[in-house]
Structures are given as structure tokens and as C-alpha cells.
Amino acid sequence: MDKGVFITVEGPEGAGKTTIVKMLAAQLETEGYQVLLTREPGGIDIAEQIRNVILDKQNTKMDSRTEALLYAAARRQHLVEKVLPALEKKYIILCDRFVDSSLAYQGYARGLGMDEVFSINHFAIDGQMPKLTLFFDIDPEKGLERINQHKDREVNRLDLEELEFHQKVREGYYLLMEQYPERIYKIDASYPIEHVFKEAEAKIKEVIHLN
Secondary structure: OOOOEEEEEEOOOOOOHHHHHHHHHHHHHHOOOOEEEEEOOOOOHHHHHHHHHHHOOOOOOOOHHHHHHHHHHHHHHHHHHHHHHHHHOOOEEEEEOOHHHHHHHHHHHOOOOHHHHHHHHHHHHOOOOOOEEEEEEOOHHHHHHHHHHOOOOOOOHHHHOOHHHHHHHHHHHHHHHHHOOOOEEEEEOOOOHHHHHHHHHHHHHHHHHHO
């Protein structure tokens, strides 16, 4: 592998992406790859502090534009402090959420406009996009049902949204798949976890070997 590879994972609430991405990181490391597993918003101290503000259940008065700007701010700091240095060191970076989340959640589901939200993030990321994005797709009702079954999972502000909001998030992701078919690869996350993991692993290996 001549250079680092930036891979992101996306999906609605309850799709299981966080569990799968941890499995993927562990598997790649056993095969000798240098892997950086990280997440958005978060991954570094400043971005984790912003994450706490965004997802705090008490912050129900947060304006949609404020939310979008906070995500972009956390993204910028995470990118320059953690992602770009790892790419220079030829790491495989697996990031739980990135720009597509802002476009689907704030741009589409919140109604701010996907172009408008992308313009904020274009400034934040300065053109740095993932080589591959794995989109773990699941029906919102089933995803929320999964969340409710995991009583030990922390409930955040986005989990409290109505079903209609989560349906719009999924619609937003589908629009993004149409716009970026060469980058976004859809995986049916309703299948058993091992099946989902194997498909994701195969796609990542394909991209790594082409790099």
C-alpha cells in the first residue's frame, strides 16, 4: 500500500455500523495493517467536547444551523489533528461518520439544504473526502427497535427524534448514493452481523488493493 486510505462508515440510528467498524479494525490489524479507528463528532479532545454539546438531551433548543456549524467545527479539528497525520503515515483510517452524516441529518432531514450544509463542510474539510464510504442501510423502524433493545446504550438527542425524521435521514442517504455512486457502497444491515461484516470486509479489501 503506497499511501493511507480514508474510509468512512455511515448509516441511520441502529444500523450497527459502530459495532461492525470495530470488528473491521480488529480484523485488519490482525492481518498486519496499520489501522486508525476513530469517530465523528469526536475522536480528539476538542471534538469530543463539541460532541457532548451536540448530543446532550438537555439541548433541545439547539437551532438547526447551530447544530450544523458545531458538527463542521468538530470535523475540522478532528481532520487536521488526527486524520490527515494518519494518512501521511499510510494508515487505513476507519471513521464512524463524516460529511455524509451532516448532509443527510442536517441538510436533508432538518431541511437546511444539502448544498448549503456541504458549503459549510467544504470550508471545514478543504476538499478532503473519503476514498470509500460504507453505508449500512436499515429500515428506520427496525433500527430504532434495535436501539430500544439495547438498554445499556446511551440515548442521545438524535434518538429522541420522531420516526419521520429518521425516515428523512434515510432518504437523504439515498440521494447521496445517487450523487456519489463511485464512493458510497450500500450494505443491507438487516442481515446477521457476520454477513454484514464479511461484505464490508470484502469491499474494504478491494479498495485497499487498488490503492
